[in-house]
Amino acid sequence: MTAPAKRPGRRPGSADTRGEILDAARAEFASRGFEKATMRGIARAAGVDSALVHHYFGSKDQVFLAAMDFPIDPATVLEVAAGDPSAVGERVARFVVTLWETPQARERLLAVVRTVASNEEIAALVRGFARPRLVVPLAARVGGPDAETRVEMALAQIIGLAMARYVIRVEPIASLGAEELVGLLAPALQRLLTS
Amino acid sequence: MTAPAKRPGRRPGSADTRGEILDAARAEFASRGFEKATMRGIARAAGVDSALVHHYFGSKDQVFLAAMDFPIDPATVLEVAAGDPSAVGERVARFVVTLWETPQARERLLAVVRTVASNEEIAALVRGFARPRLVVPLAARVGGPDAETRVEMALAQIIGLAMARYVIRVEPIASLGAEELVGLLAPALQRLLTS
Numbered sequence: 001m002t003a004p005a006k007r008p009g010r011r012p013g014s015a016d017t018r019g020e021i022l023d024a025a026r027a028e029f030a031s032r033g034f035e036k037a038t039m040r041g042i043a044r045a046a047g048v049d050s051a052l053v054h055h056y057f058g059s060k061d062q063v064f065l066a067a068m069d070f071p072i073d074p075a076t077v078l079e080v081a082a083g084d085p086s087a088v089g090e091r092v093a094r095f096v097v098t099l100w101e102t103p104q105a106r107e108r109l110l111a112v113v114r115t116v117a118s119n120e121e122i123a124a125l126v127r128g129f130a131r132p133r134l135v136v137p138l139a140a141r142v143g144g145p146d147a148e149t150r151v152e153m154a155l156a157q158i159i160g161l162a163m164a165r166y167v168i169r170v171e172p173i174a175s176l177g178a179e180e181l182v183g184l185l186a187p188a189l190q191r192l193l194t195s
Numbered sequence: 196m197t198a199p200a201k202r203p204g205r206r207p208g209s210a211d212t213r214g215e216i217l218d219a220a221r222a223e224f225a226s227r228g229f230e231k232a233t234m235r236g237i238a239r240a241a242g243v244d245s246a247l248v249h250h251y252f253g254s255k256d257q258v259f260l261a262a263m264d265f266p267i268d269p270a271t272v273l274e275v276a277a278g279d280p281s282a283v284g285e286r287v288a289r290f291v292v293t294l295w296e297t298p299q300a301r302e303r304l305l306a307v308v309r310t311v312a313s314n315e316e317i318a319a320l321v322r323g324f325a326r327p328r329l330v331v332p333l334a335a336r337v338g339g340p341d342a343e344t345r346v347e348m349a350l351a352q353i354i355g356l357a358m359a360r361y362v363i364r365v366e367p368i369a370s371l372g373a374e375e376l377v378g379l380l381a382p383a384l385q386r387l388l389t390s
Contacts, residue, residue, distance in 0.1 A: 117312040117362055127365045135365065149379060152359050152368045153352075157383075160355025164347050167312055170322045170330065173347045184344060188352075191386060 018056050021046045025067040030121055034064060034128040064129055068122075070112060071105040074134040081141050081193075088142070089190025093182045096158055100166065101178050110166060113159065130155075142193050154192040161185060213251050216241045220262045221299075225306040234258070259317070263307055267294070269329040276336050276388075283337070284385025288377045291353055295361070296373050305361055308354065325350075337388050349387040356380060 024046035028037045039060055043050040057063040065073055080095045081088055099105045115122045135155075139147035165173045165181075176184065219241035223232040234255050238245040252258040275290045276283055294300045310317045330350070334342035360368045360376075371379065 113358075114312045117309045117358070123363050127363050130363070131365055148367050149371070152365060153356065153379060153383060156355030156359045156368075157348075157352050158355065159358055160351030160353065161348065163308075163312065163354055163358075164351040168318050168322050168325070170326055170347060172343050173351075176344070184348060188348060188383075188387065192383065 017046075017048065017052070021048065021053055021056060021063070022067045025063045029064060029067060029125055034060075034125060035132070039063070061133065068112065068125070069108050071108040072099065074130075074137075077134060078137055078141060081138055085142075085194055087190075088193050089188070090182070090186040092154070092189050092193070093185035097178050097181050097185065100162060100181075106166060109162065113162065113167070144195065150192050150195055154189050157185070157188050157192065212241075212243065212247065216243065216248055216251060216258070217262050220258045221303050221306060224259060224262060224310060225302045259310070262303065267304070267329075269332070272329060273332055273336060276333055280337075280389055282385075283388050284383070285377070285381040287349070287384050287388070288381035292373050292376050292380065295357060301361060304357065308357065308362070339390065345387050345390055349384050352380070352383055352387065 021042065025037075025042045028042045028045050032041065037060065039053050040050050042060075042063060043053045046053070053063065057066060061073075061075075064070075077092070077095070080091050083091065099109065112126070116126050117123075135148055135151050139151045142151060144150070161173070161181075164170055165176075216237065220232070220237045223237045223240055226232075227236070232255070234248050235245050237255075237258060238248045241248070248258065252261060272287070272290070275286050278286070294304065307321070311321050312318075330343055330346050334346045337346060339345070356368070356376075359365055360371075
């Protein structure tokens with residue numbers, strides 16, 4: 001979370017405009033939270049016109065994802081979860097494992113986990129984004145009693161497995177092949193998401 | 196994770212100086228993480244001279260190992276897992292939730308999670324400890340195919356749930372009562388540990 005870089009008079013389109021918008025966005029999200037932050041406020045903090053922020057990022061969600069360097073767009077997760085409920089665990093597991101096994105995406109995911117674990121401000125930001133954008137709509141899709149709780153248990157299983165495999169790197173989990181990992185995660189997610 | 200308790204020439208400090216240093220260290224590690232905590236900071240929090248901390252433990256790593264010794268005693272986990280296999284999920288869930296809901300134990304556990312996430316050396320320490328002392332004997336007790344993998348999935352579910360509830364603090368998981376939490380975790384662990 002860097003300081004609010006207010007730089008009026010910058011020319012829209014300088015090589016670093018995008019980076020300056022992201023700096024401003026991080027400060028804005030940090031001080032107001034995801035829900036209350038606005039595209040206009042971010043633009044003002046960056047000293048650019050709102051239209052330019054829309055031009056670069058399209059939506060507040062996309063600014064947030066870029067500012068956090070978050071490699072998963074919840075909208076994609078929701079698409080993956082749609083479709084035949086009897087195979088939702090398999091689809092989500094395959095999506096997650098494919099991301100993990102892509103080194104660049106994995107590094108970015110682990111960076112988020114590390115930052116959240118050590119920084120309450122970032123934890124609050126992630127909380128303020130994850131609930132309305134991921135947990136609530138995914139629970140609506142999944143349905144059934146206690147859907148939000150079960151969705152969070154599934155996310156917890158995913159986060160915990162990532163920590164065990166890529167952070168602690170304990171065997172045998174650390175050395176499983178991608179397909180074995182999908183085979184391990186899929187039934188656990190299936191039970192949580194369709195109980 | 197035992198610490199070489201070197202206690203020559205007692206004296207500088209009360210009978211409980213070592214315990215007070217460990218209490219201070221736990222608070223310091225919990226709030227700052229392993230990397231940023233300092234021997235000086237721990238000494239200051241304990242109200243003793245840095246030299247005394249060095250005298251008792253030798254290094255920050257040794258203080259950390261001693262401070263981590265307690266919160267999860269693998270022998271206790273193995274005892275909890277023993278007995279009727281049809282209720283192992285319930286017993287382990289209740290044990291884990293009881294620990295979490297004890298503020299001091301929770302603080303110590305979260306310090307471990309934070310430190311493991313940000314420090315490869317500590318991750319290696321935890322990995323080198325967790326496998327022979329926890330995963331392997333627990334898998335032997337649990338039995339069945341892929342027991343080690345399933346034990347690690349169960350540990351991953353536990354770690355992930357702790358992160359969701361106490362670090363990210365996302366609702367509704369963050370506000371569940373202890374009994375609800377046991378009711379949520381028990382069946383997930385039961386399936387993983389007895390598949």
